Amino acid sequence: MSWFEEAVVYQVYPLGLTGAPYENDGVSAPTSRMLQLVDNGWIDHMVGLNATCLLLNPVFESGTHGYDTRDYLQVDRRLGTNADLRRVVDACHEHGIKVLLDGVFNHVGRGFWAFEDVLARRQESPYAGWFRIDFEGDNEWGDGFSYDCWEGVGELVTLNHDNFELNAYLADVIRRWEGEFGIDGLRLDVAYCLDLGFLGYLRQVADELTARRSERLGPRDGKFALVGETLFGDYRRWMGEGLCDAVINYELYKGLWSSMNARNMHEVAYSLKRQSGSEPWDLYTGCHLLTFLDNHDVARIATQLADVRQLPALYGLLFGAPGVPALYYGSEWGITGEKRPGDHEIRPALAAPESNALTELIAALAAARRPGAPGSEALAWGDYEELQVSPTTLVFQRASEHERVIVAVNAGDEACTLHFDARCGRATDLVTGAWxxxxxxxxxxxxxxxLWLCER
Structure with a gap:
């Protein structure tokens, strides 16, 4: 057991939220925009939401969107300084909030210092082996050589993880991040692209940090977590013994919103049963995948849903289902945003957090998931058993060793009366407190x- 399995994650894309310029000129003095998280009430907002972990998307020096890294050891000048990042992490820790950083280790930008050395010195550069380069080729910039890049995007230069010196450098980067900033783990960008040997090496580094941190913080809080970005496929390829602690659950994401739009709860029921049920073919029973309704790469859920009135039911389903739920900044009060090429609508600048009835509901749902009264450990640790499903309803049970919660979803426009074997007479509503x-x-x-907590 570690802090991550019980977490409620709050995701922030800092370059967007703080209104940073899209392009980094590489010469301006640092601007401490990152401190908006402290000064504008965002950390207090997370506390009010009962969030327990802040996930920060890229914060280190890059050319544009953060995933074209220039320097892994300097905070992006558009966001501030290394001291600013430390202040944010310390402020989170003072409020009991863990912090994950975005580890972008599959590729770098053309402005990455080691790649610039290759541009200048070609085969003579000691860093030529850090990339997959064909010195007999050429590219759109006329460099006189070609190189592998992520999904054909020439600005994102793929790293060569067959090179042990590169891997050792990146391991030292992670150690520096943990030592200098006190972070609690990493989101591994495009983990589905990473060499599995390198992923196993990162696991060794994380375990080393966990052992060191546990001496100071204890085994629960000392965990240095690795959460891999994955899309579809068998998540066991990237998660499990010697690999990531968890992966991002895009399969369930699709079922969550699609079931609502189609008024077909059988779709999400299938995903939940396939992933977390008790049948021999259920793939991830006992795992804690990161679950979400939107993030910095997809449309806002209030835009994705055909009927925004379903948002409360959908968030209830997110928090009732197996996994570690993640919230994306602004969506907790229902902002909209379409994903369009070259448009940054889904990563907007927001001056300060807001609150409304949806926000209050999400805070109550997050509290319900926290082990101990008024919440239940069953929502964090319990197994999954489907009890009833129809086109607009889904009922399932989450049971741990000590507690049992029944989750009942009504995605329809009318009240419904459900008949199922609750195996008890009464329960407490974890959101309202009513019998x-x-x-x-x-x-x-x-x-x-x-969310009904059953009497024993």
Missing amino acids: HDFGGGSTVAPLTTC
Whole structure:
């Protein structure tokens, strides 16, 4: 058991939230925009949401969007200084919030210092082996050589993880991040592209840091977590013994919003049962995948949904389902945003956090997931058992050693009465605190998810 399995993650894309210029001129003095997280109330907002982990997308020196790294050891001048990042992490820790950074280790930008050395010295550069280069070729910049790049994007130069010197350098980068900033783990960008040998090496580094941190913080809080970005496929390829602690669950993401739009809860029920059920073919039972409704790479959920009235029910389903739920800044009060090429609408600048009825519901759902009253460990640690499913309803149970929670989703426009074997007479609604009697059927209001903590 570690802090991550019980976490509620709050994701921020700092270059967007702080209103940083899209292009980094490479010469301007650092501007401490990152401190908006402290000064503009964002950390207090996370506390109010009952979030326990801040995930920061790229914060280190880059050319544009953060994933074209120039320097792994300097905070992007558009965001501030290394001291500013330390202040943010310390402020989070003072409020009991862990911090994950975005580890972009599959590729770098053309402005990365080692690649610039190759541009200048070609085969003579001691860093030529850090990249996959064909010195007999050429590229769109006329460099006199070609190189592998991420998904054909020439600005993103693929790193060669067959090179042990490169890997040792990146391991030292991670150690520096943990030592200098006190971070608690990493999101591994495009982990599905990373060499599995390199991924195993990162696991060794993380375990080394975990051992060192546990001496100071204890085994639960000392965990240095690795969360891999994956899309689809068998997540066990990147997660498990010697690899990532968790991966990002795009399969469930698709089922969550698509089931609502199609009024077909069978779709998400299939994904949940396939991933977390008790049948021999269920793939990830006992794992804690990172679950989400939107992030910095997809449309805002309030835009993705055909009927925004379903947002409360959908967030209830997110927090009731197996996994570690993640919130994307601004979506907790329902902002919209379409994903379009070259458009940064899904990564907007926001002056300060806001709150409304949706925000308050999400805070209550996050509290319900926290082990111990008024929450339940079953939502963090429990297994998954489907009890009933129809086109607009889904009922399932989450059971741990000590507690049992029944999650009932009504995605329809009308109240419904559900009949299922609750295996107890009464329960407590973890969101409202009200008693619930299972006798004669359970009525669920329209566009609502109920979390019922069963009596023993």
